[in-house]
Amino acid sequence: MSLLSLLDPWEPSFSFVAICLIAAVLFARGSRRLHLSLPRQAAFWIGLALFYIALHTRLDYYAEHQFFIHRIQHLVLHHLAPLILMAAYPASALRAGLPLRWRIALRHWQRGRTARVMAAVILNPAFISLAFVVSVVFWLIPSVQFVAMLDWRIYRFMNWSVALSGLLYWWMLLDHRPSPPSRARPGLRVLSPVITMTPQILVGAIITFSSHDLYPVFTLCGRAFTSVPAALDQSLGGLIMWVPAGVLEAIGAMMALRHLMRLSASPRHAKAKPKSSGQRPAPVLQR
Numbered sequence: 001m002s003l004l005s006l007l008d009p010w011e012p013s014f015s016f017v018a019i020c021l022i023a024a025v026l027f028a029r030g031s032r033r034l035h036l037s038l039p040r041q042a043a044f045w046i047g048l049a050l051f052y053i054a055l056h057t058r059l060d061y062y063a064e065h066q067f068f069i070h071r072i073q074h075l076v077l078h079h080l081a082p083l084i085l086m087a088a089y090p091a092s093a094l095r096a097g098l099p100l101r102w103r104i105a106l107r108h109w110q111r112g113r114t115a116r117v118m119a120a121v122i123l124n125p126a127f128i129s130l131a132f133v134v135s136v137v138f139w140l141i142p143s144v145q146f147v148a149m150l151d152w153r154i155y156r157f158m159n160w161s162v163a164l165s166g167l168l169y170w171w172m173l174l175d176h177r178p179s180p181p182s183r184a185r186p187g188l189r190v191l192s193p194v195i196t197m198t199p200q201i202l203v204g205a206i207i208t209f210s211s212h213d214l215y216p217v218f219t220l221c222g223r224a225f226t227s228v229p230a231a232l233d234q235s236l237g238g239l240i241m242w243v244p245a246g247v248l249e250a251i252g253a254m255m256a257l258r259h260l261m262r263l264s265a266s267p268r269h270a271k272a273k274p275k276s277s278g279q280r281p282a283p284v285l286q287r
Contacts, residue, residue, distance in 0.1 A: 006057060006058045006059070007053075007057050007058070008057065008058055009056045009057060009058075009060075010057070010058055010059075010060040010061040010064075011060060011152070012056070013055070013056060013156075016055060016056055017056065020048060020051070020052055020056075023048060023094065024048065025097065026093075026094045026097030026098060027044055027090055027093050027094055027097060028097070029096070029097035030092070030093030030094055030095065030096035030097035030098075031044075031093050031097075033096045033097070034092060034093055034096050036088075036093055040087075040088045040089065040093075041088070042088075043084050043085065043087045043088035044085055044088035044090050044093075046084050046085075047081050047082070047083075047084040047085025047086070047087075047088065048081075048085060050076050050080060050081035050084065050085075051076075051077070051081045051085070051163065053076070054073050054076040054077050054081065055077070055159060055163070059073060060073070061224070062224045064149065064155070064221065065218065065221055065222060065223055065224040066218065066223055066224045066225055066228070066233060067215055067218050067233045067234055067236075067237040068228075068233050068234075068236035068237040068240060069224070070218075070237065071236075071237040071238075071240040071241050072240055073159075074136065074139075074159075074162050075240055075241070075244055075245055075248075077159060077162045077163040077166060078132075078135065078136060078162045078163070078165070078166040078245075079166060079244075079245055079248040079249070080248060081163075081166070082163070082166035082167045082169070082170040082171075083170050083174075083248060083251070083252060085167070085170075086167065086170040086171050086173075086174045087174060087255070089174075089176070091171075122168070123168075123172075123183055124183065125172055125183055125184040125188060125192070128165075128168045128169050128172050129169065129172075129192055129195065129196055131165045131168065131169075132165050132166065132168070132169040132196055133196050133199050133200065134165075135161050135162050135165040135166075136162065136200055136203075136241070137199060137200070137203055139158050139162070140203060140207070140241075142214045142215060145215055145217065146215070146216075146217045149217045149218075149221065150217065150221075169196070170252065172184050172189065172192075173189050173192060173193065173252050173253075173255075173256055174252065174255055174256065174259075175189065175259075176259045176262075178263050186256070186259060186260040186263050186264075187260060189256040189259070189260070190253055190256045190257045190260055192253075192256075193249035193250065193252050193253040193256075194253065196249065197245070197246050197249040197250075200241060200242075200245055200246070201242055201245075201246055203241065204238045204239070204240075204241035204242030204243075204245070205238065205242055206238070207234060207235075207237060207238030207241065208234075208235050208238030208239055208242060209235075209238075210234065210238075213230045213231070213234065214234060215234065216230075218230070218233065
């Protein structure tokens with residue numbers, strides 16, 4: 001098998017390809033209009049490529065037939081790809097990539113009651129954090145995992161739910177704005193990874209040190225790597241959920257801490273500047 005054959009989709013999804021193409025076109029148009037920096041552009045394209053590799057290549061076949069590959073796939077969908085993609089802050093570029101008429105229509109829709117109610121629920125920090133944890137832990141319940149791996153519709157919904165919850169969470173965590181307009185306070189964004197990683201580490205440790213096979217569905221379907229025993233496969237999967245996921249959330253917490261320090265220093269710097277110059281601040285002229 002050649003390396004290029006690994007890029008062949010295991011289960012083609014035209015809807016996923018369409019979403020990737022639309023996002024790519026909008027970001028390319030918007031980045032030209034806004035003159036985005038090369039690091040931001042690189043972050044977006046790397047994140048989008050990781051999503052594509054995880055969901056629309058031969059990797060999906062191995063994820064269906066090997067537990068530790070399945071955990072690598074969800075690590076990419078839930079942590080790595082959303083973290084990198086949201087580090088590009090793509091919302092402004094995607095909006096700028098829309099035609100002017102569509103941007104005006106989108107602005108009017110966002111001001112409507114339906115959009116405001118949806119945003120109040122879906123973009124609530126508590127809801128996002130809960131969905132981020134549940135989207136991982138729920139699918140690891142052995143009985144749920146058994147059904148999800150055998151039904152392609154549930155399997156696809158599982159992967160989409162993991163990816164969408166990851167995008168929402170890292171969008172919230174990497175938000176560099178103060179609150180408001182951000183819905184999450186900067187301090188909460190720093191503490192959030194500590195809260196969300198705890199149940200994931202606990203579940204990863206339980207899977208790693210379990211003495212019996214929690215996920216026999218992979219044996220039933222036939223493991224892709226027959227030389228890897230079921231116990232080792234399960235332990236590797238638990239470690240992937242335990243260690244790399246925790247490291248990525250720690251990186252996210254440090255990025256959020258950097259934004260917190262920047263936001264905290266800005267007003268102090270503005271107040272300290274007149275004192276350091278030895279002059280009184282100029283009076284504010286009122287109209």
